[in-house]
Structures are given as structure tokens and as C-alpha cells.
Amino acid sequence: MENAKLITPNTILIGAQKAATTSLYNWIAQHPDVCGPATLKDYAFFAYDEFFNQGLESLSHIYKKEYNQEKIVIHGFVNYMFFEKSIKRIYNFNKDIKLIMSLRNPTDRAISAYEYQVKSQKEPIKTFLDALKAEESRMEENDYSTVADLTYFNHGLYYKQLQIILKYFPLEQIKVVFYEDINTNPKQLILDVYSFLEVDNSFTPKFKTMNKTGEIKNKTIHKLFYSRSPIKQKIVKYLIDPIFPLEKRLKVKIFINEYNTKDKARVENTYPIERAYLQDKFKEDIEQLEKLLHVDLTQWKK
Template sequence: MSMPNFLIIGAQKAGTSSLYYYLKQHPQIYMSPIKEPHFFTYEGANPEVSEADRNESFAVINNIGDYQKLFQGAPESSLIGEASPSYIYAPQAAERIKHYLPHAKLIAILRHPAERAYSNFLHAIRHNHEPLKDFRRALQEEETRIRENSVFLWHYKSKGFYYKQLSRYLDLFDRSQIKVCLYEDLNTNPAGVIKDLFEFLEVDSSFEPDVSRKYNVSVVPKNQFLSDLLDHLKPIKPAMKTLLPDGVRHYVRSKVFDTPPPISPEMRQQLVAEYREDILQMQELLGRDLSGWLK
């Protein structure tokens, strides 16, 4: 059975959805039909997943047989990949990937950690998975939630300490197998980032995908009832895409969701202070100027 040649390992709310859809356009690349199978995070486990989360983008595949079935439609000569943003954070994922896919190439995309944490919180609010509607309060409760084995979704601040997370992979894989991108670069120069990834994956880098659309952008509900209704309609989302033109679907979304307010300067400053040492370690590890993350 086929297995992936490469994985997008995270981070959550840092552009993994856009990378998935951009790479998927390449004729030499086959991406799993379920974008986020999370196999290496949940192998052998039975995590609770709401019906709203069961859709064509997200699932929890917890056994190797079902995981391999995701790739049975891949053409023989294609490069095979999937994108599960929990992999970079889940402590056990790196060793499981090393066991099953020792020669795989790994792509990480990272975002300003304070912005990422806030976007993660907004994502939970949008899908009605966060009972605490105040970001400050959610951060105050995070350590308690972690001790109580809460779902990774609520680990808003913790998922932004990238140095420890990447170090697990660098301890197990050759550095040449790991490519680290920045969300900020994807925003300003998506074509350049994708071309660089095509070169990393050793496919035709002259191919130019459509990178005009951003995927899974953070929004907040204007109307919680309508937002919940759309969540419950996710299982029939593929049919809706076929039946409803893009313009109609985008119009509906504009009536249900709004652009969120930015993170408050006070919360940003507080989080940057907590992330400072990690950011400096990442700057040295990547050999890149991350001073923008310290502002």
C-alpha cells in the first residue's frame, strides 16, 4: 500500500490549509483526500471528535490500514503528501513518523506565535468549541486545562513554543529532510514560497499554481446560530460546492462571518515577552531574522 513521501506537520493556524491546496494543484503531487488525518498524533487512540469536525478536511485516522487507504488513489509516479498541523505539537508524532516514514520530507510553516495563538482562539470560538469567550481568560486557564488533559485545540499559548517542537524532529531526522517556512512570507510572496517548496520536494518548480485564494482564514460569527448551522452542514459540503456557485457561497459566508478584531496590544506584548527566549532560539536555529516577532 502507498504511504506519503512528505508531510506538512504544522503549525495550526499558520497557513497549512493554503499550502495543502496550493501543492495539491501540482500534476506530480497527490494530496490525501482528507487534508488532516492526524494519524501520527492519534494512532491507537480514540479521541472525541464532534460531528461538526467530521468533514472532508478533518478526520482522526487511528490505524495504519485506514491511513494507507487514503493514498490508494495516488498515481504510481506521483509524490504523496498530507497536512496534519497537530504533528509538530504532539509529543509522540515525530517518533511515529520516523518509524513509518524514515525518509519522508517534512514541511513546517510557522507564524508569529502571539498572532497564531489568537487566531487559534478565534478558530475555536467560530466553531463553538470554546466556552470561554475572552482570550485573556482562556490563556489564564490553559495550564489547568493541560493538566486535565484537555484537547490540543485549547493549548493556545503552548503551541507557539516552536523551538522545542522542531527540536524533536531535528533530533530524529536529517536536517535536509526538513523545510521551515514562515506564514508572513506566504502572505507577502505565496508564489515564491510554493516555488521553493516544489524545489524542496524535487518536482517541476516551473509549475505555477493559483495562489490567489487564502484558505481557512480566521473569522468570527456575526450570528452564532447560522455559524453552528453551517458547521452541521459540513458533511454535505462537497455537494454544496457542486450545487452552489462560488459567488453564492462567498455571499452566504459574508452574511454569517465577519473579520475579527486584532489582538489587543497589551495581550500581544504579554505573549511576546513570554515567547522572547524561544523566538531568539528559533532565530539562531533557522538563521533568519525574526526580530519582527519580538515587536
């Protein structure tokens, strides 16, 4: 974890997207034996060349502001499990590191991810079905953001992703949890995670739900922060980025996202055509995942 000067992670929450990873990270980080700065949840250090090339010093710099000899130093990014390049970098960094994965019904996850990207103004395609049809070509693009954020089916192939991860790490080093358990039995879930991390599992965090897809409260505020206009990008690049350190920018982004999101009423049986399509496509991968993890995922296949 440490090499004289550097404070670096010994545990990483590697995904998946829209599977309550922000809430889980927050609950883990509340433990007194865990150092987990909020700004290092979804800081893509091992994924983005721009960040990775800055070296471990850039991670250590953020940790040092909060580190107080905690046993566990945690970091997270929801797309690590999706890219072998990231997993390989993590392995080369620390082959003994502990990994945590949160998995969600892949059809529900895909829908939530699509709605989130629409809300974030990253998804230009107006219907979910058309976005799914565009996925094959999107997967072939060289643009990292497109492949990482605007592909919905491939992110749900958990068995396929785990097979790649298991090329580098044994299953014993990976704690797999399920979104459904996070929602229905958070106390038992976090107890199991604390046990995996070998910290006192009698501690009970405050179970706050974070980073909901939800709905936008104020569209003007949302547009100000999420607009991808060339003018806004230049302002950020030449005025904001040079003045404000990365961790401060990330804190502001987290605060604005939480403040400007309200709950969205659930509508049953949304996207019936897309659901039927995805459930059929996911079936084989789910069955393979059941065998690998020795779990019953019948509800995911309905």
C-alpha cells in the same frame, strides 16, 4: 512510499495551527507530480489512536481514489509538530520522510487560534486573557482535544517543538516556511517548496486562500455542524458515521466551513494586554529559533 499494495505519504505537512497550512497544502497538491487528497489535510492519522489503530490501509484507501503514480504523496495535520507521540510514530513509519512546517508570528498565531476556537464553539472561556490564564491547567488534562486545540501559548514555542522533532529527523529533511512569506510572496514560496520536494518548480498553482478564521455567515448552519450537544453527537455517532465514509464527511465539513465563512475586517492593536504578555513570553524561544534557522525574526518581537 509503497509496499506492494499500500499508497502512503512520503511528505507530511506537520503544522503549525493557523499558519496558512490549508492554503499551502492546496497549492502543493495542485502540482501534477503530487497526490494530495483534500480530505487528508488535517486527518489526524498519526495523532489519534482511533485512526492510527486502523492501520495504514485506512490511509491507502483514500489515496488510491486519486493516486496516479505521482512522485510526491502528501498528508497533513496541524498538530503533529506539537506532540512528540505523533512525531515518533511518523519516524517509525518512515524515517526518510520529508516534513514541512509553516510558522507564524506566535503572538498573532495565538490570537487567531483563540478566535477560531471561539468561532468553532470549542472555546468556552469568553476572554483571551482568561483563556491564557487557564492554559497551564489545560496542558495537564488528559483530554487530547483540550490540549491540542485550547492551548495558545504553548503552540507558539516553535524552537521547543523543533528540538523534539530534531531528536528524530535531521534539519535537512524539514522545510520551514513562514506565514508572512505565504502572504506576501507566494510565488517564490511555492517555488522553494517544489524545489525541496524535487518536482518541477516552473509549475504555478492557483493561489487560493483557504480556512480563514473570518466570521460566520449563517449562525444556524454553523451551529448545526459545530454544536457539541449530546443529542447531535449521538446522531453523528449512530446515524451519520455508519452511513457516510470518513472522506465524504471530511469533504462536506471542508465545503461547509469555506462556504459559511466570510472575511473579517482587521482591527489593529487588538488584545493589547495579551499581546504585551505573549511577546515577552515568546522572546527567548524566538531568539533561539533565529539561531537555529539562521533567520531574522525581528518583526515577531515587536
